[in-house]
Amino acid sequence: MGKRTSLYEEHVRLGGKMVDFAGWDMPIHYGSQVEEHHAVRRKAGMFDVSHMTVVDLTGDQTTEFLRYLLANDVSRLSVAGKALYSCLLNERGGVIDDLIVYSMGGNWYRMVVNAATHDKDLDWVLGRAGAFAVEVTERPDLAMIAVQGPEARSLALAQMPPAVAQGAEGLKPFQAAAAEEWFVGRTGYTGEDGFELMLPAGQAPGFWRALVDDGVRPCGLGARDTLRLEAGMNLYGSDMDEDTSPLESGLAWTVAWDPSERDFIGRPALQAQREQGVERRLVGLVLEGKGVLRDHQKVVTDAGDGEITSGSFSPTLGRSIAFARVPAAAQGECQVDIRGRLVAARMVKPPFVRHGKAVVDL
DSSP: BBOOOHHHHHHTTTOOEEETTTTTEEEESSOOOHHHHHHHHSOOOOOOTTTTTEEEEEEETHHHHHHHHHHOOGGGGTTTBEEEEEEOTTTSSOOOEEEEEEOOTTOOOEEEEOGGGGGHHHHHHHHHTSSSSOOEEEEETTEEEEESTTHHHHHTTTTTHHHHHHHHHHHTBEEEETTTTTEEOOOOOSSSOOEEEEEEEEHHHHHHHHHHHOEEEOOOOHHHHHHHHTTTOOOOOTBBTTTGGGTTTTOOGGGGSSTTTTTTTTTHHHHHHHHHHHSSSEEEEESSSSSSOOTTEEEETTTTTEEEEEEETTTTEEEEEEEEEEEETOOOOOEEETTTTTEEEEEOOOEEEEEEEOOOOO
């Protein structure tokens, strides 16, 4: 038996098919992964993401610490409530994890990191915090629910405590507000609008049930994966890891090079790679023929072979799509080895879907 979130009984009650994910018992779907996917694109769906790790950082040197720790620059968060996406790098410029950090004012920052990287992330952060006046506090007392889709915000606001809803109603994308131990960020991992909410674990089942009653569809990890792939969002451990840099992973935009005097972990290695040029890059693929793109399939290009890092059938587009790491010079048409058969595909720039609409030519 794995670890269980405070919503475990709700998942079982709703018929969720439970699987092990990073040591947690989590729902992969509640009957139809495709229907859950479409619910998020067309109306509203919700995900239990309480297995992810919430970390609060406070103290007089928290800003200085995070400017050193992260490849992106938290000094850009000049207004309380703003959020930033960043990579946590090792000295070689490889990605230890990707995360969101919120600046909440008064030297308080909140980070949300991946479940599968919990131990190494905390060890890495704590191992470097000692040189700074900063306190690092994990928050296992909080549950986390992502409500996503074109109607997600209005449906979620209707079920929040009044003081929480008042603060959340006017949020812009990548902003957050906190009230009554609730924390609401207008962020997500689906390419749709919505909220990611952190709330006391004991209050999560009641909020979940209220959303179900109001027509928000519970969704599992399966739909979350196809939604994020369509949205052009990387998955840690598949599309990047400790042996690949942001520059090789379509994440160069998350590296803040200025000011040049800011020293962050991995900068020298990343700077050298930037100057020399990367040998490989991450691209999107759209399959032209029949078949399903899967992780680790070989990609044959005019500049050499590459490999699919994430692949799946896209319910929104009705065809197979993928991320692939290919030689930097590769472009245009390619072929994918599907069970010994070379099938035509086309390289594109992600995302594939945004706000329910295709953004690549089909």
